[in-house]
Amino acid sequence: MQIRTLAMRSVAALGLVCAAAVHAATDPLPSWNESASKQAIVQFVQKVTDQNSASFVPPAERIATFDNDGTLWGEQPMYVQAFFIFDRIKALAPQHPEWKTQEPFASVLKGDLKGALAGGEAGLVEMGMATHAGMTTEEFEKIVTDWISTAKNPKTGKLYTEMVYQPMLELISYLKTNGFKPYIVSGGGVEFMRPWSERVYGIPPEHVIGSSILTQFQMRDGKPVLVRLPKIDFVNDKEGKPVGIQMRIGRRPIAAFGNSDGDLQMLQWTAAGAGPRFCLYVHHTDAVREWAYDRKSSIGQLDKGLDEAQAKGWTVVDMKQDWKVIYPSDTGQAKAKSAY
Amino acid sequence: MQIRTLAMRSVAALGLVCAAAVHAATDPLPSWNESASKQAIVQFVQKVTDQNSASFVPPAERIATFDNDGTLWGEQPMYVQAFFIFDRIKALAPQHPEWKTQEPFASVLKGDLKGALAGGEAGLVEMGMATHAGMTTEEFEKIVTDWISTAKNPKTGKLYTEMVYQPMLELISYLKTNGFKPYIVSGGGVEFMRPWSERVYGIPPEHVIGSSILTQFQMRDGKPVLVRLPKIDFVNDKEGKPVGIQMRIGRRPIAAFGNSDGDLQMLQWTAAGAGPRFCLYVHHTDAVREWAYDRKSSIGQLDKGLDEAQAKGWTVVDMKQDWKVIYPSDTGQAKAKSAY
Numbered sequence: 197m198q199i200r201t202l203a204m205r206s207v208a209a210l211g212l213v214c215a216a217a218v219h220a221a222t223d224p225l226p227s228w229n230e231s232a233s234k235q236a237i238v239q240f241v242q243k244v245t246d247q248n249s250a251s252f253v254p255p256a257e258r259i260a261t262f263d264n265d266g267t268l269w270g271e272q273p274m275y276v277q278a279f280f281i282f283d284r285i286k287a288l289a290p291q292h293p294e295w296k297t298q299e300p301f302a303s304v305l306k307g308d309l310k311g312a313l314a315g316g317e318a319g320l321v322e323m324g325m326a327t328h329a330g331m332t333t334e335e336f337e338k339i340v341t342d343w344i345s346t347a348k349n350p351k352t353g354k355l356y357t358e359m360v361y362q363p364m365l366e367l368i369s370y371l372k373t374n375g376f377k378p379y380i381v382s383g384g385g386v387e388f389m390r391p392w393s394e395r396v397y398g399i400p401p402e403h404v405i406g407s408s409i410l411t412q413f414q415m416r417d418g419k420p421v422l423v424r425l426p427k428i429d430f431v432n433d434k435e436g437k438p439v440g441i442q443m444r445i446g447r448r449p450i451a452a453f454g455n456s457d458g459d460l461q462m463l464q465w466t467a468a469g470a471g472p473r474f475c476l477y478v479h480h481t482d483a484v485r486e487w488a489y490d491r492k493s494s495i496g497q498l499d500k501g502l503d504e505a506q507a508k509g510w511t512v513v514d515m516k517q518d519w520k521v522i523y524p525s526d527t528g529q530a531k532a533k534s535a536y
Numbered sequence: 537m538q539i540r541t542l543a544m545r546s547v548a549a550l551g552l553v554c555a556a557a558v559h560a561a562t563d564p565l566p567s568w569n570e571s572a573s574k575q576a577i578v579q580f581v582q583k584v585t586d587q588n589s590a591s592f593v594p595p596a597e598r599i600a601t602f603d604n605d606g607t608l609w610g611e612q613p614m615y616v617q618a619f620f621i622f623d624r625i626k627a628l629a630p631q632h633p634e635w636k637t638q639e640p641f642a643s644v645l646k647g648d649l650k651g652a653l654a655g656g657e658a659g660l661v662e663m664g665m666a667t668h669a670g671m672t673t674e675e676f677e678k679i680v681t682d683w684i685s686t687a688k689n690p691k692t693g694k695l696y697t698e699m700v701y702q703p704m705l706e707l708i709s710y711l712k713t714n715g716f717k718p719y720i721v722s723g724g725g726v727e728f729m730r731p732w733s734e735r736v737y738g739i740p741p742e743h744v745i746g747s748s749i750l751t752q753f754q755m756r757d758g759k760p761v762l763v764r765l766p767k768i769d770f771v772n773d774k775e776g777k778p779v780g781i782q783m784r785i786g787r788r789p790i791a792a793f794g795n796s797d798g799d800l801q802m803l804q805w806t807a808a809g810a811g812p813r814f815c816l817y818v819h820h821t822d823a824v825r826e827w828a829y830d831r832k833s834s835i836g837q838l839d840k841g842l843d844e845a846q847a848k849g850w851t852v853v854d855m856k857q858d859w860k861v862i863y864p865s866d867t868g869q870a871k872a873k874s875a876y
Contacts, residue, residue, distance in 0.1 A: 256734075256740060333782055377742075386783070386786070387786070390786045394596075400596060401785070401786030401787055402717075402784070402785045402786055402787060404786065408783060411779050411782060411783065412775070412779070413775035413776075413778045413779055413801055413805070415804075419808055420778065420801065420804045420805050420808050422778060422779060422782050422805075429783075435752070435753035436753075438753045438760065438762060439751050439752070439753055439762060442673055442751060442762050443726070443748060443751065443769075444742070444784055445741070445742045446726070446727070446730045446741030446742055446744065447741055447742060461753055461760065464755075464760045465753070465760050465762075468759055468760050
């Protein structure tokens, strides 16, 4: 009503309102505040897509790589895949009576997550192998698909797939519209992400790079299957991320997005290429709408990456300041607000 | 002249000739004779791209995988990558005086290829590691690029990149036009193929899957590099091909193309998926224009694949009968012939 009244005052005012409306309608990043982070993104995309710019990059070379946990979706109070592991242990417990007394499984079954994680990485790997191997790739895909459709974060009560970051969804879409190929490059299991990456992020399975276990081709009753073996094949984290990118894509990204020290080497590898480059860290600063863990997280180091981002002038997103909304479910509210 | 005379006889005849000319101009596979192989390809593509067909496949799922050696380019008298290895040994010999007496290097340096291959797979791996590792990925890319631009097949005197199969280039292009994503899935080294796959086949590096050695992220003078290590990471052959496809693409192909037993598991994996599937073997039957090695090759087994193709009704291309031309350089001659 306010807008309508204003618009009716004069033709000139009407023109201004229309221009503003058009701008709002075409803003590809509506959930981003008009801060330096948004400006840096838009300026980078504009210059690499401008054929008259010295910074023009052909579409085929517009590779953008995104970390997943903490960059595209929440990673608190634990990595989502850790919750998946715990739920699988509970589901498989009847077939493993020995788990009642065998750590770290016993702690998981008692609901003692601190105890479950007491064994550190070795314990996590043991639980990972026990829950991610022993089935065919098709069987595992169904297990993940079923789980992700119902599993909820214990702190928020939301589905994990509802805890993706709306501003990052807009960024992925914006990059695709501008001829980029966005890839997920995550320390998480590649076959844990692929079943839902296209539906949730618009990133197809072939553009998902992750950690993997060994897989073996077998014939079962004359039918070929791929069986998942309890042995780690590749860890796509830290120094592994540039290796995973080179092995899977064979091109160096021109843009990379992360949030932790596990992403630092990916950003270093991206930044060191010739020509225009864009590196961005998501900084978790919003204790009200998400989590504020700044440089200290129970699940991984964050300080080296943030230091290097500052030293190198990479873009650091302050979630509290830079993002109008966090989750897709917040956008209705956000839209209502922006109408005033 | 004949055509022109015929055309001038009557308007009706002219109409027929025009129709034939239009057909020729739009034939996506002009180097294929009008045989059952070509019909099978065209019928498959038509049904999976027809939205009104029960066999329709969405574009995102139109994955097609091609073996390289013997399927897309020649593999006689040896795999091209073996020639690369021998040339690299000769180039590196001044830095390795011990190779003068150390087998299999000594035989290579004496030009005794039979002796060089006497050590079987172990000897080949040793030579592969000595020539493919110890440099950065960027350095290796330059080595391959330089070599492939000048190296020639000792039997034909052609550049290796001139010995690609024109009918298969047309097939790749035809599939791309119809929304397919063609991938190379080869036992060859992935970083040996990527530097030229886009220029030669129109297949970009991210759609090339191959064997690999381990690669390590290192910082050198503050600059990140990926260093190639002398250790095999993954063998993308036989049972490895479906594994490589699953790890890299995460989707099962709907069409697969090979020529040897090393491709059989890829074709089995492809054929076993639900919905329409297409499997094709290239059978080397042309002793005059290429090589006729039928079921026996010095470089690998071919018989199991051809037996299974026959048993399962897969398409088998008879190179002598089905292909008008073999190499791109033959197409001028072919066009002149087809004018009569």
